[in-house]
Amino acid sequence: MKLAADIKKRRQDKPVLLMTHLVLGYPSLAVNREVIRQMAENGVDCIELQIPFSEPMADGPVILKANQKALAAGLRVADCFAFAAGVIAEFPRVNFLFMTYYNIVFRYGEKDFIRRAAEIGIRGFIIPDLPPEEGETYLQLSQQSGLAPIMFFTPTSSDERMRQVAGRGSGFVYCVARRGVTGQHTVMDADLENYLSRCRRATDLPLALGFGIGCRQDVVMLEGRVDMAVIGTATIRLVDDRGPEAVGPFIAGLLGS
Amino acid sequence: MKKGYFGQWGGAFIPEVLYETFARLNHAYEEARADASFWQEYTRLMANYSCRPTPLTYAENLSEHFGGARIYIKREDLNHTGAHKLNNVMGQGLLVRRMGKKRVIAETGAGQHGVATATMAARFGLACTIYMGEEDIARQRPNVFWMEKLGATVVPVTDGSRTLKDAINAAFRDWVASMDETHYVLGTVCGPHPFPEMVAWFQSIIGKEANRQIREQHGRLPARVYACVGGGSNAMGVFQGFLDEPGVELIGVEAGGKGLDTGEHASRMVGDLASPGVAQGYKTMFLQDRDGQMLHTHSIAAGLDYVGVSPILADLGEKGRVRFEAATDREVIRALELTMRTEGIIPALESAHAFVQAFKEAPDLAVDEAIIINMSGRGDKDIFTIAHAFDDSSWKAFIIGLAAEYQSSNR
Ligand SMILES: Cc1ncc(COP(=O)(O)O)c(C=O)c1O
Numbered sequence: 325m326k327l328a329a330d331i332k333k334r335r336q337d338k339p340v341l342l343m344t345h346l347v348l349g350y351p352s353l354a355v356n357r358e359v360i361r362q363m364a365e366n367g368v369d370c371i372e373l374q375i376p377f378s379e380p381m382a383d384g385p386v387i388l389k390a391n392q393k394a395l396a397a398g399l400r401v402a403d404c405f406a407f408a409a410g411v412i413a414e415f416p417r418v419n420f421l422f423m424t425y426y427n428i429v430f431r432y433g434e435k436d437f438i439r440r441a442a443e444i445g446i447r448g449f450i451i452p453d454l455p456p457e458e459g460e461t462y463l464q465l466s467q468q469s470g471l472a473p474i475m476f477f478t479p480t481s482s483d484e485r486m487r488q489v490a491g492r493g494s495g496f497v498y499c500v501a502r503r504g505v506t507g508q509h510t511v512m513d514a515d516l517e518n519y520l521s522r523c524r525r526a527t528d529l530p531l532a533l534g535f536g537i538g539c540r541q542d543v544v545m546l547e548g549r550v551d552m553a554v555i556g557t558a559t560i561r562l563v564d565d566r567g568p569e570a571v572g573p574f575i576a577g578l579l580g581s
Numbered sequence: 582m583k584k585g586y587f588g589q590w591g592g593a594f595i596p597e598v599l600y601e602t603f604a605r606l607n608h609a610y611e612e613a614r615a616d617a618s619f620w621q622e623y624t625r626l627m628a629n630y631s632c633r634p635t636p637l638t639y640a641e642n643l644s645e646h647f648g649g650a651r652i653y654i655k656r657e658d659l660n661h662t663g664a665h666k667l668n669n670v671m672g673q674g675l676l677v678r679r680m681g682k683k684r685v686i687a688e689t690g691a692g693q694h695g696v697a698t699a700t701m702a703a704r705f706g707l708a709c710t711i712y713m714g715e716e717d718i719a720r721q722r723p724n725v726f727w728m729e730k731l732g733a734t735v736v737p738v739t740d741g742s743r744t745l746k747d748a749i750n751a752a753f754r755d756w757v758a759s760m761d762e763t764h765y766v767l768g769t770v771c772g773p774h775p776f777p778e779m780v781a782w783f784q785s786i787i788g789k790e791a792n793r794q795i796r797e798q799h800g801r802l803p804a805r806v807y808a809c810v811g812g813g814s815n816a817m818g819v820f821q822g823f824l825d826e827p828g829v830e831l832i833g834v835e836a837g838g839k840g841l842d843t844g845e846h847a848s849r850m851v852g853d854l855a856s857p858g859v860a861q862g863y864k865t866m867f868l869q870d871r872d873g874q875m876l877h878t879h880s881i882a883a884g885l886d887y888v889g890v891s892p893i894l895a896d897l898g899e900k901g902r903v904r905f906e907a908a909t910d911r912e913v914i915r916a917l918e919l920t921m922r923t924e925g926i927i928p929a930l931e932s933a934h935a936f937v938q939a940f941k942e943a944p945d946l947a948v949d950e951a952i953i954i955n956m957s958g959r960g961d962k963d964i965f966t967i968a969h970a971f972d973d974s975s976w977k978a979f980i981i982g983l984a985a986e987y988q989s990s991n992r
Binding site: 477 | 592595596597599601602740746750759760856857858861867871874875
């Protein structure tokens, strides 16, 4: 089933889905695997596997540091593919996406990167520094391979721009909650409310909302407003502070289960 | 060709949140470019505020020393704040006024672009934040002092290699949050469109002047023009005066650091360490590994210590219009010493790279030929680095004495 259809189907049983994120190789692939297990067992629907890049321009300090540490420990792109293949086979109920910066794809070779990702069962890509104008080949190859190139809506996007980018993507649209980089908290106010209804009007694709969501209240506040809540920096902080065992209870708490 | 591309290089690889900001910036830039009065306002400002046109100095002693071509030096060191950087900054400052923004941010390597931006912000009444790598702060301390005195906030960047590229990332991280009120004054001919083209436009004032000056002084065009290449803004500035003259050879000099074979350098267009990539919003030749992770770079000159190079220069290099060479740290110090002693001129460590290559080639040219060296800035800012390289004992004694004085007064 295509990613968008899968998300819509899951939504019939849940008020809001959950997508989590982790930086591959931080603190280690072994810890990544344990974190993913805890996420999967507690009902996470999608997981973003971030392939580290030395210049993660759109990320805040926590994810930036994780990228740097993973690379300093010697992680290669080939390791990320091998690891991803393993967890995709092990946790078939989860949709895995690659999140990375365009240079990683470009250096690997767009065609090879997308083909290899399709082979191991990756469902889509999130590439924050590749606007549709620069991503013609990537968009075409992804769609051909049945992978979802995820597009972004942001509070600065005009209605016209939203319709334009949504038309180029599939899977879901990643709605950035506010200006700025990853890792800062967001509150629901009239502006966000208004922005989300603009997002809703711009596309039939499911909507995911990210940036700074970290507790049950945040998730509840999204029910009925978007299809999927994105948990980014919060789990990285949690694993830093309390280890991978804390992730399962945290996810369960977010879902109120 | 696609907008913002130079051959296969360039583009605008920007996060979606900046889409509207870039749309507005492109609009303001294109409007200014189409408006002849904008360029007039710009050159008037530069004449009145910044000593333009800067002289083209005939270096009689150096010419005699090498016994070949007549050596002319384009004196961007005499531009206000001591480098070519102010050309770009004042131009963008005028655009900021047009766009009605109230705050500027910038990255800086050598600190020259930071000082220039802080100066422009003071003059135009704008708030100003400068991002600077921790390693560069350590080696360019005088410029940090001046930026702060000019009213700017200097934010040390402790991520990655703690140099220019990391300062650029930090500035972008600020901008994705602050773009409503803030303009990012990118300091060189790199980054996403329209920056390479726009910065090259403001810097073209160097080449326009130099073309006129060399004809006046030498009676005809030069055989060769030399410029150091960090991001490439001073090089593009002077080269644009001669791009349409096929008889003028253009030479860009990169940082050879400890030698191309050591891997400790910042040469993108010479050597075999660089490869095509996309980072910091644009596509060019980057110093990176096979996976696309940026490599550590090294240069004695903070302003050349950068992983990427202008997409415009990558294209001109690929087409063979610009020849690239590299100068090592050691050659740079020797060229600097000679220039100071024979001409009484102190080039910045960055600029001294161009001098190195010109000195290598001048003896082989005929005495009736001329060459131009673009002296992108003055060396005063480098006093700590240069004194260290010369292992100057009286300077060391001075620093030790001063430190002792501060220590005792702190107690
Ligand atoms: C004096 C001087 N020259 C050259 C450069 C290198 O920059 P670009 O290649 O953009 O001229 C710098 C950068 O800081 C500089 O300060």
